[in-house]
Amino acid sequence: MNENRAIKKGRLRILDPRPKLMLMASASTACMLTSNLWYIASILVVLVVTLLIGGMNLSLLWNRAKAIFMLIIMLFVIQTLFFGMGRADAAPLLHIGGFGFVYTGGILLAAMLSLRLLVIVFAGLILLEGEIRDYLLALVQMKIPYTFAFMVVIGLHFLPILREEATNVYCCMQLRGKDFKKLKLTGKIRAYIGICLPILVSALRRADEMSIAMETRGFRSQPRRTYMRQLKMRGADIALTILFPAIFVGLYFLVKFL
Amino acid sequence: MSTEKRIPIEVRNLTFAYERDEKSGTETTTTAVPPALSGIDLTIESGTVVVLIGPSGSGKTTLCKCLTGIIPKLIKGNLDGEVLIFGREIAQDSSVEISMLSTQIGFVMQEPDHQIVMTTVEDDIAFGPENSMMPSPEIRALVDHLIADMGLEAKAETNPNNLSGGEKQRLTVAGVLAMEPEIMVFDEPVSSLDAVGKAHFVEIVKELKAAGKTIIIVEHDYEVFDFADRWILIKDGRVAADAIPSAIPKTLLERELWR
Numbered sequence A: 001m002n003e004n005r006a007i008k009k010g011r012l013r014i015l016d017p018r019p020k021l022m023l024m025a026s027a028s029t030a031c032m033l034t035s036n037l038w039y040i041a042s043i044l045v046v047l048v049v050t051l052l053i054g055g056m057n058l059s060l061l062w063n064r065a066k067a068i069f070m071l072i073i074m075l076f077v078i079q080t081l082f083f084g085m086g087r088a089d090a091a092p093l094l095h096i097g098g099f100g101f102v103y104t105g106g107i108l109l110a111a112m113l114s115l116r117l118l119v120i121v122f123a124g125l126i127l128l129e130g131e132i133r134d135y136l137l138a139l140v141q142m143k144i145p146y147t148f149a150f151m152v153v154i155g156l157h158f159l160p161i162l163r164e165e166a167t168n169v170y171c172c173m174q175l176r177g178k179d180f181k182k183l184k185l186t187g188k189i190r191a192y193i194g195i196c197l198p199i200l201v202s203a204l205r206r207a208d209e210m211s212i213a214m215e216t217r218g219f220r221s222q223p224r225r226t227y228m229r230q231l232k233m234r235g236a237d238i239a240l241t242i243l244f245p246a247i248f249v250g251l252y253f254l255v256k257f258l
Numbered sequence B: 001m002s003t004e005k006r007i008p009i010e011v012r013n014l015t016f017a018y019e020r021d022e023k024s025g026t027e028t029t030t031t032a033v034p035p036a037l038s039g040i041d042l043t044i045e046s047g048t049v050v051v052l053i054g055p056s057g058s059g060k061t062t063l064c065k066c067l068t069g070i071i072p073k074l075i076k077g078n079l080d081g082e083v084l085i086f087g088r089e090i091a092q093d094s095s096v097e098i099s100m101l102s103t104q105i106g107f108v109m110q111e112p113d114h115q116i117v118m119t120t121v122e123d124d125i126a127f128g129p130e131n132s133m134m135p136s137p138e139i140r141a142l143v144d145h146l147i148a149d150m151g152l153e154a155k156a157e158t159n160p161n162n163l164s165g166g167e168k169q170r171l172t173v174a175g176v177l178a179m180e181p182e183i184m185v186f187d188e189p190v191s192s193l194d195a196v197g198k199a200h201f202v203e204i205v206k207e208l209k210a211a212g213k214t215i216i217i218v219e220h221d222y223e224v225f226d227f228a229d230r231w232i233l234i235k236d237g238r239v240a241a242d243a244i245p246s247a248i249p250k251t252l253l254e255r256e257l258w259r
């Protein structure tokens, strides 16, 4: 999807989009259906193993998801520290100046939420190892209405453009002598509004013109459309599409009876 | 089809004013907006290259949108007069749909980024034919042909975001040509290109003309198109001059454009 692909021509990239979509869907559903820590952790292990077998380089993986990992760690700490504060029915593990911090319940809840977030992040990382154009075809071949499939795809297509525009505006402001590092919080907020407004305006204009351009090229003039390319599932693709959800079902019973 | 020569474009006494959508409280103030076009009469013969010249805000883009049916089908306003494409009235007749027009008149808008839809060059060219339900093998052949014509062979699977300005523009031209229209309208195609890009675009226009297409080009940089059949000067929404390039005094154009 972007230039610095973590896997150049790795196994995951060659894989049909449908097993990847199935993996994403079944992993995120499975981790929401139960609050069993061992089960959610085992889903995470499956995802990591898939990424490693798929050829993902660990240091690149870290680079890609660094910010999100940091955020998850921060959420975990905040959750553990403050969950259950002031509750009479639980005994705090830590006492500072008459206040109780860190409860067993808090740690468990924080661990569960963090693990769930990690599952979603890793499933997303697996999806990133594919082309937007293939997901469009996959969605359409799965009988998703094409107008909906295009909405998703055009949204994904626009994200990098928006980011580029944001960098442009940011650079323009710096060139005009605005030093973001020296600004106070209110000044920073004002400066970021100054970045977001022009981007919003140009995004709206672009969306307007884009819809006109699409209509002049016949979009939605027919109830169906044809496609230049066709995706074909090979044996391995079909097997994995079935295997991924089967693994999660199997793990569920394994964890339950262990 | 009759034996008489079909006239690609006829505009009769066309006047158009954009609607101003002002919402001041509860009252709807219908302030009179000065028309962007007033009393345009224009006939464009088959196979000709016409250049529309005029200062910024004179109504060139608005005229293009009227010719391609975008006004009034997609952008509303107060429209008077008639626009005929190959003899069929399109501005007043509400049964004419924009997708029917796309196989007759193609419009390459000013901003390439605003009309590139798909995430690879070949997919974007295929977008139009796919919409009109062309069978896959035929689309493949058409797309490969257009990619070669526009010199984009090495970029077929590239993300359009990573193309140069000139390449982006050739991609949008290919995307519109894929609808196989007989008339092509270009809005300021070369003003943001370097000398090489301009020369490349001029070659494309000459090839399209040789293929029998009727071509309308809006451009400040009119001297690039000295081979055109007509230069038309638009001023304040009216046709101020209309002649072969050599018959229009350069001093007049310069005075009108840079005043």
Ligand SMILES: Nc1ncnc2c1ncn2[C@@H]1O[C@H](COP(=O)(O)OP(=O)(O)O)[C@@H](O)[C@H]1O
Pocket: B018, B019, B036, B054, B055, B056, B057, B058, B059, B060, B061, B062, B063
């Ligand atoms: N979408 C719009 N809504 C309202 N007014 C517009 C719109 N587009 C253009 N105009 C106005 O119409 C006039 C002609 O604009 P335009 O056709 O874009 O000129 P040109 O392409 O020659 O620069 C200008 O005064 C402009 O402000």
Ligand SMILES: [Mg+2]
Pocket: B060, B061, B062, B187
């Ligand atoms: Mg214009």
